Amino acid sequence: MTDGINSRIVIVKILKKIKESRINIDQCFEKELKKINLSIKDKKYIYNVVITTIKNINSIDQILKNFTKSVNKKDVSYFFIISAISQIFILNQKEYAVINSTCEAYKRLNKKKLNFINGLLRNITRNKSSINIDKLNKSLHPIWFKNILKELPTSKRKVIYKSITKRPLINLVFKNNKKLNIVKQKFLETSKNSLALSEFIDLKKISGYNEGLWWVQDFASTIPVKLIPNLKNQNILDMCAAPGGKTFQLLNSGARVTSCDISIDRVKLLKENARRLQYNLNIINMDALKILENKFFDTVLIDAPCSSIGTIRKNPEILYRNSGPNFEFYLDLQYKLLEKAKKLLKINGTLIFAVCSFNKKEGVKQIEKFLLKNKNFQINPIIKSESKGFKKLVTKEGFFQSYPDDLIEIGGIDGFFIARLIKKNDNAL
Ligand SMILES: C[S@@+](CC[C@H](N)C(=O)[O-])C[C@H]1O[C@@H](n2cnc3c(N)ncnc32)[C@H](O)[C@@H]1O
CATH class of the missing domain: 3.40.50.150 (Vaccinia Virus protein VP39)
Structure with missing residues (x-):
């Protein structure tokens, strides 16, 4: 990784922008990553932290609430804190490395809340063993969303809550069955001309991309x-x-x-x-x-x-x-x-x-x-x-x-x- 500090700053900018606008993740990535020269490894790292933080924001906010009532969700410090919690609790990265580089990155933008961020993250980390992320309430979503879910049976609601934190597979649709057979053995067949694959794969490297044999489309x-x-x-x-x-x-x-x-x-x-x-x-x-x-x-x-x-x-x-x-x-x-x-x-x-x-x-x-x-x-x-x-x-x-x-x-x-x-x-x- 070229510069972990720069990556952390980009993570925070993206998290803040998505929260405050109607822009979607992909558009935001395209815009922000154009502005700075980062390696593919850095870009993957940034994407991973952003998507994990957003998918698990419900649990992250609950952890945060147990340790402080004085976080302003409009302030940039909030985004440093939630991305650090995500890395420590969900991505299982080394706690002290995450805290140190989070503080270093924050220092480049601001110094006002440095001691607060440092103290809070160290306090949360010290108590890590008492926090069971799987036991946190999975249904603390916005009211408008809960109102829509209210009309569904509990079993369906549970599946939906769980689906939010999962990474979905990507579905590729092929022009025809013969073309699909080129890559079929590696992936899950979803229909006679479509396959599901893990999103960690670089799509451009899959056979048939340049020849235009398939496109991405959910089943x-x-x-x-x-x-x-x-x-x-x-x-x-x-x-x-x-x-x-x-x-x-x-x-x-x-x-x-x-x-x-x-x-x-x-x-x-x-x-x-x-x-x-x-x-x-x-x-x-x-x-x-x-x-x-x-x-x-x-x-x-x-x-x-x-x-x-x-x-x-x-x-x-x-x-x-x-x-x-x-x-x-x-x-x-x-x-x-x-x-x-x-x-x-x-x-x-x-x-x-x-x-x-x-x-x-x-x-x-x-x-x-x-x-x-x-x-x-x-x-x-x-x-x-x-x-x-x-x-x-x-x-x-x-x-x-x-x-x-x-x-x-x-x-x-x-x-x-x-x-x-x-x-x-x-x-x-
Ligand atoms: C759900 S997306 C369509 C996805 C597309 N059918 C596909 O399979 O890839 C909805 C699209 O409607 C377009 N849209 C929104 N308002 C529209 C309008 N008044 N007239 C035409 N297109 C509109 C949006 O720009 C967006 O691309």
Whole structure:
């Protein structure tokens, strides 16, 4: 490691920024790590400490609370303290080395609370044997999150709490089965064209990366496209397409796809991904709510912007941030996207609505409201024969609903809701 002190300062900056903004971990890393020249080893170390601290913030805050009531969570000292606790208690690093370099790093920014940090960390460390991290309360999460979980059975809640501190496997989707066989023997097979692997592997080193034989996509996120019947040559609108997982599945199955996304940065990423995968895109970078209603599609796919709470295993910052997701904004936008999609769909066309969330308001409730107002739409229920590998996640109404770490037999998947609707002719009613 070139400079442990510099790395610690970067860790603190990232932890503070994520806590106080809406930026996600990956974006924050990209921005912060660009500013400073660090080795791959340093970068991995920084990532490991940040992600471990965020995933275990619940336990870390409880430890801290037992030793002091006078920590200001807005002050930079808080972030030095929580990252040190994370290294000592969860990553099992040498206590005195962690304390010394934490104090050294703090000194470079500030000196005011040096004695406090030093004394507090030494006191906590002296009492380490009396703290059993596994016995700490795992349910001390923000109220908004608890309210969503309240609707679930206790057993489900426990799995979700546990899933937050785990590292999820990464799912790779292959263009076809033959391509998958190149690397198959090393990883867990999640479907006939996807594999799960540990995230510690450098993805660029996996066979087929440069040739564009596969892309990263959670298993649950692959299901919406699997529910579209007869994909070949269909005209499909992917309304919220970036970074592209579903567009690539569609193109891979021979559909004619129009991909839309409002975000300039995410469209850039979509284009980069498509270049590596050697797909030609038909892309519109605009607000899907403003698409002209002069062309009608066989299928419209809404992979809607949402709270993303189904992805808490990968995005634990959702629970770590000062403020929770802006539910009002998402609920409004999701419903507007549904209302727009209906106008862009042919009669007998398929409307797929998906969110990576297990919040009923973002899923089933949106569809109930839409069906109530749009009598010419019906549920086209998911049936057993098309739900191989995920039958148990199909609800009695024929929707798909998963929760974080469902299908643990394939390494666990994200929480996701999917509805498939069909548009009937108004006159036929
Ligand atoms: C869940 S992500 C889509 C993931 C993508 N379908 C995939 O499989 O890779 C939601 C996307 O919706 C986009 N979005 C948000 N509001 C939008 C709008 N009004 N019109 C079009 N896209 C929008 C966001 O930029 C984001 O890329």
